[in-house]
Amino acid sequence: xxxxxxxxxxxxxxxxxxxxxxxxxxxxxxxxxxxxxxxxxxxxxxxxxxxxxxxxxxxxxxxxxxxxxxxxxxxxxxxxxxxxxxxxxxxxx
Numbered sequence: 078x079x080x081x082x083x084x085x086x087x088x089x090x091x092x093x094x095x096x097x098x099x100x101x102x103x104x105x106x107x108x109x110x111x112x113x114x115x116x117x118x119x120x121x122x123x124x125x126x127x128x129x130x131x132x133x134x135x136x137x138x139x140x141x142x143x144x145x146x147x148x149x150x151x152x153x154x155x156x157x158x159x160x161x162x163x164x165x166x167x168x169x170x
Contacts, residue, residue, distance in 0.1 A: 078091040078092060078093060078094070079091070079092055079093075079094055079096075079131070079160055079161065079162045079163050079164070080092070080163045080164075081096075081098075081101060081160060081163075081164055081166070082163075082164070082165040082166070083107050083109070083166065083167070084126060084165055084166065084167040085108070085167055085168065086107070086108070088105070088107065090105055092160055094160070094161050094162070095159060095160070095161065096159070096160050097158070097159055097160075098123075098155045098156075098158035098159070098160060098166075099111060099114060099121070099155055099156045099158070101160070102155070109121060109123070109155055109168060110168070111155065111156055113156075114156045115156065116136075116138055116139050116142055116154050116156055116157045117138075117142055118142075119142050119143070119145065119146035119147075119154065121154055121155035121156050121168075122143065122146050122147055122152055122153070122154060122155070122168065122169040123152065123153055123154075123155045123158065123166045123167065123168055123169065124149055124150075124151055124152050124166060124167055124168075124169055125151045125152070125153060125164055125165070125166050126151070126165040126166060126167060127163070127164060127165040128162060128163050128164030128165060128166075129151040129153075129164075131160070131161050131162030131163060131164055132153065132158055132159060132160055132161055132162075132164065133158075133159040133161065135153060135154075135157065136157070139153070139154050139157045142154060146169070147169050149169055149170075152169060
């Protein structure tokens with residue numbers, strides 16, 4: 078099973094491949110902020126410190142929102158993120 082490490086708290090969780098990050102946050106009560114949950118507000122931007130390539134590719138719409146929200150590399154919208162392997166992430170500063 079893939080491991081998700083939420084760096085602000087150091088929590089490491091085993092998750093099923095194909096899990097949506099937003100669902101994991103709700104289930105495990107991770108302190109990740111979410112807004113609209115449809116990929117348009119940017120509230121849930123995260124930086125994938127490790128494992129960017131182990132997630133489903135972002136859609137064109139997600140990339141457009143990210144471009145408006147941050148210039149940090151390896152960012153994703155948490156509400157759109159699907160985990161396929163081990164990742165370490167943190168919210169965008």
